[in-house]
Amino acid sequence: MIPSAFAYERVQTVEQAVRALQANPGAKLLAGGHSLIPLMKMRLATPTRLVDISGIRELRGVWKKDDRLVIGALTTHREIATDRVVRTHLPALAEAASRVGDLQVRNRGTIGGNLAHADPSSDLPAVALAFDAVFDVLGPEGMQTVPIDGYFLGPLVTALPENSVITAVSLKLPPSGTRSTYVKYPHPASGYAVVGVAAAARVEPDGVIDFVRVAVTGAGDVPYRAQAVEDALLGQHVSDDLIREAAAHAADDGSISGDLFASEAYRRHLCSVYVERALRKVLSRG
Amino acid sequence: MEATRMTVTVRVNGREYTRAVEPRLLLVHFLRDELGLTGTHIGCDTSQCGACTVLLNGEAVKSCTVLAVQADGAEVTTIEGLGDLSHLHPVQEGFWEKHGLQCGFCTPGVIMTAAGMLAQNPNPTEEEIREGLEGVICRCTGYQNIVRAVQYAAEKMKGAGAETEVAAAGADASAGGDA
Ligand SMILES: Cc1cc2nc3c(=O)[nH]c(=O)nc-3n(C[C@H](O)[C@H](O)[C@H](O)COP(=O)(O)OP(=O)(O)OC[C@H]3O[C@@H](n4cnc5c(N)ncnc54)[C@H](O)[C@@H]3O)c2cc1C
Ligand code: FES
Ligand code: FES
Numbered sequence: 113m114i115p116s117a118f119a120y121e122r123v124q125t126v127e128q129a130v131r132a133l134q135a136n137p138g139a140k141l142l143a144g145g146h147s148l149i150p151l152m153k154m155r156l157a158t159p160t161r162l163v164d165i166s167g168i169r170e171l172r173g174v175w176k177k178d179d180r181l182v183i184g185a186l187t188t189h190r191e192i193a194t195d196r197v198v199r200t201h202l203p204a205l206a207e208a209a210s211r212v213g214d215l216q217v218r219n220r221g222t223i224g225g226n227l228a229h230a231d232p233s234s235d236l237p238a239v240a241l242a243f244d245a246v247f248d249v250l251g252p253e254g255m256q257t258v259p260i261d262g263y264f265l266g267p268l269v270t271a272l273p274e275n276s277v278i279t280a281v282s283l284k285l286p287p288s289g290t291r292s293t294y295v296k297y298p299h300p301a302s303g304y305a306v307v308g309v310a311a312a313a314r315v316e317p318d319g320v321i322d323f324v325r326v327a328v329t330g331a332g333d334v335p336y337r338a339q340a341v342e343d344a345l346l347g348q349h350v351s352d353d354l355i356r357e358a359a360a361h362a363a364d365d366g367s368i369s370g371d372l373f374a375s376e377a378y379r380r381h382l383c384s385v386y387v388e389r390a391l392r393k394v395l396s397r398g
Numbered sequence: 399m400e401a402t403r404m405t406v407t408v409r410v411n412g413r414e415y416t417r418a419v420e421p422r423l424l425l426v427h428f429l430r431d432e433l434g435l436t437g438t439h440i441g442c443d444t445s446q447c448g449a450c451t452v453l454l455n456g457e458a459v460k461s462c463t464v465l466a467v468q469a470d471g472a473e474v475t476t477i478e479g480l481g482d483l484s485h486l487h488p489v490q491e492g493f494w495e496k497h498g499l500q501c502g503f504c505t506p507g508v509i510m511t512a513a514g515m516l517a518q519n520p521n522p523t524e525e526e527i528r529e530g531l532e533g534v535i536c537r538c539t540g541y542q543n544i545v546r547a548v549q550y551a552a553e554k555m556k557g558a559g560a561e562t563e564v565a566a567a568g569a570d571a572s573a574g575g576d577a
Contacts, residue, residue: 145465150444219459220459301446
């Protein structure tokens with residue numbers, strides 16, 4: 113399969129990338145290419161120009177800034193999965209990145225491309241939602257920040273302003289003592305998430321849950337925060353029954369739909385099963 | 399639209415090649431059709447099977463999902479450059495010793511994936527090997543002997559005595575990276 117013809121340019125700075133997008137209405141950014149090139153090969157995307165940002169050095173890397181973990185947009189899934197800072201401070205993100213596709217895909221795909229593409233079955237959106245991600249974005253109007261809340265508008269549709277480049281994604285570090293995880297039911301053929309759950313929680317010494325985050329990807333038209341699950345847990349004493357009852361609300365906040373592989377009812381059921389598994393991992397003692 | 403050609407220079411198996419290509423030319427076609435290196439196979443063309451895997455700057459990538467222009471200035475290793483009959487790469491030797499193939503169609507991609515995996519993780523557990531091979535599809539072997547072949551290569555590359563019989567099945571699963 114061969115994409116339709118296009119022009120190609122490499123840019124060295126984010127400013128050049130923005131200018132190239134503005135000057136060429138049919139242009140698209142190219143990062144790792146692992147969402148865009150497959151679409152172009154099937155001619156589901158036919159950009160007239162690719163603006164390759166993969167050589168922009170400053171868009172790579174992970175660093176801590178105040179209470180946030182900042183991840184350069186071009187940082188690959190593999191780099192995130194193996195990064196010591198990520199593994200220490202946000203294990204859920206490292207786990208999610210390590211579950212993306214396969215070894216070859218993780219060598220190429222980037223966090224910026226993953227979240228810009230906004231495939232509803234992608235893994236990273238669940239983690240981004242659970243930890244209040246904020247995008248640093250450069251556009252024609254200059255630098256701005258875009259919060260994750262309200263970012264995912266529909267399958268492959270986001271609130272990212274036109275002709276703009278995500279330079280970094282920052283995630284809010286949870287309070288110390290929080291445990292976090294990402295669990296996933298991969299589609300047996302594609303490997304994408306049929307359901308993926310990011311969860312984080314902290315339990316006080318007296319057994320009361322004083323911090324909890326749960327977000328779900330894969331099951332719905334857009335990934336979502338499972339607010340109803342969080343509400344059922346926050347301020348409560350951990351118990352087996354509590355976890356089960358809370359997990360029963362896993363699909364409440366999503367707009368869940370069925371497809372050829374999994375019916376709506378089955379997906380709702382999977383949401384509860386995987387939210388429960390994630391909660392058991394972060395709430396079990398020892 | 400007009401397809402303007404661009405000049406790319408890629409170092410493949412240690413040799414530099416300069417060609418004028420259309421931006422839409424895939425790396426796998428560049429290797430096979432422009433350079434005649436047909437050891438890199440095309441199995442699915444939809445980024446699933448891994449038969450097209452090569453090393454790009456040392457990392458295993460699916461060359462059907464990379465544009466030749468993206469590889470401009472880069473270093474590519476294909477199966478032809480990994481080793482030769484008198485000096486097999488440890489992974490190639492492992493496939494030979496452990497009978498890691500049947501029809502051989504997937505083999506170049508599997509070997510390149512394994513070589514890339516061992517470069518990133520020289521000491522993989524059996525589970526890590528199986529996970530690392532997720533991006534390759536073999537319709538013949540059932541993977542058991544492929545896993546043994548990679549274990550053989552890992553041992554060999556450690557410089558230790560290579561001939562340890564390692565059971566490919568039944569080792570306990572220890573999930574890494576738990577919260
Ligand atoms: C076989 C296969 C299996 C996969 N399995 C999974 C999986 O299980 N889970 C999963 O989550 N993903 C999976 N993916 C997708 C993978 O994670 C992609 O790498 C990722 O979604 C896109 O990142 P990229 O860097 O490749 O982006 P590209 O393909 O280069 O770009 C994707 C889109 O984002 C835009 N874009 C890229 N970078 C930026 C930026 N910095 N700012 C603004 N816009 C930008 C591009 O213009 C394009 O529209 C899979 C992909 C393949 C090929
Ligand atoms: S031909 Fe590239 S992954 Fe199958
Ligand atoms: S040996 Fe035949 S497909 Fe793998």
